[in-house]
Amino acid sequence: MVSRNITIIRGDSGTGKTTLYNLIQEMNQKKNSGITWNCDCDCYALTDFDWEDVIERHPKSIIFVDENFSSMRSEKFASIVNSADNYFVLITRDIFQCWHTVLKKYIVCMYQENMLR
Numbered sequence: 001m002v003s004r005n006i007t008i009i010r011g012d013s014g015t016g017k018t019t020l021y022n023l024i025q026e027m028n029q030k031k032n033s034g035i036t037w038n039c040d041c042d043c044y045a046l047t048d049f050d051w052e053d054v055i056e057r058h059p060k061s062i063i064f065v066d067e068n069f070s071s072m073r074s075e076k077f078a079s080i081v082n083s084a085d086n087y088f089v090l091i092t093r094d095i096f097q098c099w100h101t102v103l104k105k106y107i108v109c110m111y112q113e114n115m116l117r
Contacts, residue, residue, distance in 0.1 A: 021066045067092040
């Protein structure tokens with residue numbers, strides 16, 4: 001069985017991806033933002049500032065990552081995602097922007113799943 005901790009929200013411009021991310025970011029910044037989130041765990045919008053610390057300080061939470069996040073393509077981000085106990089939602093128009101993060105995780109999982117059959 002493959003366990004996953006990544007979902008990708010992909011869509012064309014103007015479909016609401018960035019609006020969703022901005023709403024979550026606003027909710028994180030203001031306690032009285034007027035935004036209500038009904039979820040069993042905390043949700044955070046990851047930014048370029050202090051992103052590693054945010055992931056570390058908020059275990060078992062949902063982390064939303066916008067396509068403008070500068071480290072999305074980095075090996076370091078992929079490594080942290082693969083070892084974290086968070087759930088990541090990657091928001092992008094171009095799925096290939098996420099290749100380090102996604103492929104590293106799922107090539108290993110697909111290989112392990114096939115070995116179990």
